[in-house]
Amino acid sequence: MSKNKMPHKTDKRKTKTDITNAVVNFFNKHSEESFGFKQVAEKLGLKKPAEKQLINNILFDLQEDAFIVETSRGKYKSNNRGMFLEGTFERRSNGKNFFVADDDDQSSHIFIAERNSEHAMNGDRVKIQVLAKRKGRDPEGEVVEILERKQVRFVGTLDVQKQFAFLVMDSKILANDIFIPKENLKGGKDGEKALVEVVEWPKRAKNPIGKVIDVLGQTGNNDTEMNAILAEYGLPYKYPEKVEAAANKIPDDITAEEIAKREDLRSTVTFTIDPRDAKDFDDALSVKQLKNGRWEIGVHIADVTHYVQEGDIIDKEGESRATSIYLVDRTIPMLPERLSNNLCSLRPNEDKLCYSVLFEMDDDANIKKSRIARTVIHSDRRFTYEEVQDILEGAEGDYKEEILKLNDLAKKLRAKRFDNGAIAFDRHEVRFEIDEKGKPLSVYFKYAKDSNKLIEEFMLLANRTVAEFVGNVPKNKKAKTFVYRVHDVPNxxxxxxxxxxxxxxxxxxxxxxxxxxxxxxxxxxxxxxxxxxxxxxxxxxxxxxxAKAIYTTANIGHYGLAFEYYTHFTSPIRRYPDMMVHRLLTRYLDGGRSVSKQLYEGKCEHSSSMEQLAASAERASIKYKQVEYMSDKLGQVFDAVISGITEWGLYAEINENKCEGMIPIRDLDDDFYEFDEKNYCLRGRRNKRTYSLGDPIKIKVARTNLERKQLDFALIEE
Structure with a gap:
């Protein structure tokens, strides 16, 4: 054989799999045209008789799989191509990307390969083209348009080189780190946490290009890490100076004209009951025995909307935030502290403006009458939950008689609620004792006691009464648009x-x-x-x-509380929906017309979304502190319970402190384990050993990673 006819060393004989993939890609790219096997072979550059014969066999297989259809004798075309869907792009930590359709039907979870993602980011609204489905394969799609960017700002640690930098992200929700030109660093230094905005992602570029929006501080510093958690969820960690300035201009005094417009309840015994470290007292209770022997119980709520006018700079900021955020060591208030801790806070020995719901009740907690009124009150005492609990358990204290009567009525209201089908989810809350630098010293659990339940019951009653006032109308009348707090029946x-x-x-x-x-x-x-x-x-x-409770204008009742009508009225200092409810209540009490349902539904959706983000940030701050708390306990052994099962491992929760970590499946090396999702277990293929949800186990603390908020355990065999 002559030299020029010798086969090249790198020439490889194409396998059937290679050719099949090439044929699939060819039909995907030419979805609207029909081809015969000779045309396909020619287009793919396959000239050998054996390869051509293979093409014929592959086309037959693909037709059997319904991947292609025969349009005429010997002519084939891609099947089910050209279908476009809109929905949400999801990046997964395991490297797989998925599309979730708006209609959430059987086509809703569609795999998107990275090469077909168009650099879509987690949460983006996208339009995809569904690729023809192959038998036995998961459906696949290709992003053809990014309709709306969900997130363009990301938090991570700066890796600074001489002429450029990268943002190395704490959570891998992008395929690659963000490239930052030196001129876009904003003074950020190597190892510092930063908030970075993606400004461009060129089509052929491996990395998105970004600019530093804010340098959060040195990695590991408590303030830096808490602000990083907020920034990661797109939540505010600073208060705009203009909003603070506007709040500072609001006058302190309550005019005689304003008091004259209101019901004056300043002489009625009134007090607040709140957590020990609270500063924003947005609710108070009053107790008065009437001449007929019944009790007038007042639920008084800070009249925030008297001070915050709809559409002003403070209101817009409050609506944007929608809620106060409670991290492990701090509160990020919805409203400026001038309002939340001063003007609106129902502090003792000060006259305060309120929105009140007053109930006339008998000794069996039957409500004989109720009314809603704008009031002025004067709190006689600020109680902590602990002080009230002591009184309920027999200690002496101020207003003991009134507190015992409120508790008696609250218990009767609670019993009636459960008789009607309310569900009693009384779960503990994880709390940390921390030092001045934010380092967790110990973990403890907060349980709801009678003092907490006393307040809860009267707040629930007020919320229900306000919702019924607007929503419960005669059958021939249409209820005006209102903001409800609803909870659907279980799935x-x-x-x-x-x-x-x-x-x-x-x-x-x-x-x-x-x-x-x-x-x-x-x-x-x-x-x-x-x-x-x-x-x-x-x-x-x-x-x-x-189901999750949400805000909406469409009332379906609250399943968990067993209420047909329910809203949030009692916490306007920390929840924007309560401010909306106050304004609508004022409008309707004054005889005003119904507001736009569409406008308020949009406001409700925003509030529900922000509530979920705030809850996620709170959980992330707890997780961070748990990992930090366990970081000096490497190698220590604890009793635990299996709290979660996934295909990548077991989650275990330590009994004594509720810190949760993972045992990676790679560490379960005594067998090949399979994930049984339906039965919440991992099962060994060979030895049939099973790890089930709820199983008691012993674990050793193996690794801690504060950057990723990850805690890894090793299983200790007994």
Missing amino acids: SEKMENLSEFIRRFGYKIKVDGTKTNVSKSINHLLDEVSGKPEENLISTIAIRAM
């Missing part, structure tokens, strides 16, 4: 899963029947597991079966 499939899961612990639950019967069955379950090792686990899974 039936999740309830079935819950029922199946708890059966292994010996418990039963009703999954169908009347709403009241199902909710009473849930309460019975929660009572049964109380104090048992599996209590926290079963409570958590039961909560996951529940």
Whole structure:
């Protein structure tokens, strides 16, 4: 054989898989045209007889798989191409990208390869073209247009080189780190945390290009890390100076003209009950015995909208934030502190303007009358929950008689609520004792006691009464647009899963029947597991079966509370929906017309979304402190319970401090484990060993990563 006819060393014989992939890509790219096997072979540069014969076989297989259709004798065309969907792009930490369609039907979860992502980022609204589905394969799609960017700002640590830098992100929700030209660093130094905005992502570029918006500080510093958590969720960590300045201009004094417009309740015994470290007292209770022997109980709420005018600079900032945010060591208020801690706060021994709901009740907590009024009050005493709890447990204290009467009425109201089908999710809250630098010294748990439940019951009553006042109209009348707090019935499939899961612990639950019967069955379950090792686990899974409460103008009632009408009226200092409710209440009490349902539904959706973000940030701050707390306990052994199961490993929660970490599946090296999602377990293929949700185990603290808020455990064999 002559030299020039020798095959090149790198020439490889194409396999059937290679050619099949080439044919699939070819039909995907030419989705509107039909081709015969000779044309396909020619286009792919396949000339050998064996390759041409293989093409014929592949086309037959693809037709069998419904990937292509025969349009005429020997001519084939891509099947089901050209379908476009709009929805949300999701990046996953395991490197897989998915598209979730708006209609959430069977085509809703579609795999998007990185090469087909058009550099879409997590949460972006996109339009995709669905690629033809191959038999036995997951559906795939290709992003053809980014309709709306969800997130263009990211938090991470700066890696600064001589002429450029990268933002190395704490959470891998982008495929690559962000490239930052030197002139866009804004003084950021190597190792500092920064907030960076993506300004461009060229089509052929591996990395997005960004600019530093704000340097948050040195990695590991407590303030830096807390602000980084807020910035990561797109939440504010600073208050605009212009808004603070506007708040500082509001006068302190209450005019005689304003008092004259209101019901004067300053002589009625009134007090507040709040957490020890609270400064924003937005609710107070008053107690007065009437001549007929009944009780007038007043629920008084700070009249924030008297000071904050709709559409002003303070109101716009409050609407944007929608809620106060509670991290482990700080509160980020919705309103400037001048309002939240001063003007509007119902501080003792000061006259304050309120929106009040007043109830005439008998000794059995039956409500005989109620009214809503703009009032002026004067709080006689500021109580902490601990002080009230001491009184309820027998200690002497101020206004003891009034507190005991309120508690008696609250317990009766609570009993009636549960008789009507309310669900009793009383779960503990994780709290940290921290030093002046924010370092966690210990973990403790906060449980709701009678003093907390006393306040809760009267706030629920006021919220329900206000919602009924607007929403509960005669059948021939249409209710005016209002902001409701609703909670849908549980998802039936999740309830079935819950029922199946708890059966292994010996418990039963009703999954169908009347709403009241199902909710009473849930309460019975929660009572049964109380104090048992599996209590926290079963409570958590039961909560996951529940729908999330949201704000909306469409009232469907509140399943968890067993109320047909419910709203949020009692916390306008820290929740914007309550401010909306106050304004609508004022409008309707004054005889005003109904507002735009569409406008207020948009405001409700924003408030619900911000509430979820704030809750996520709060959980992230707890997780950070848990990892920080465990970082000096490497190698220590703890009793734990399996709290989560995924295809990448086991999650375990330490019994004594509720810190949760992961045991990676790669560390379970005694067998090949398979994830059984339905039965919440990992099962060994060979030895059939099973790790199930709720199993008690012993763990050793193996690794801590504060940057990623990750805690890794190693399983200790007994």
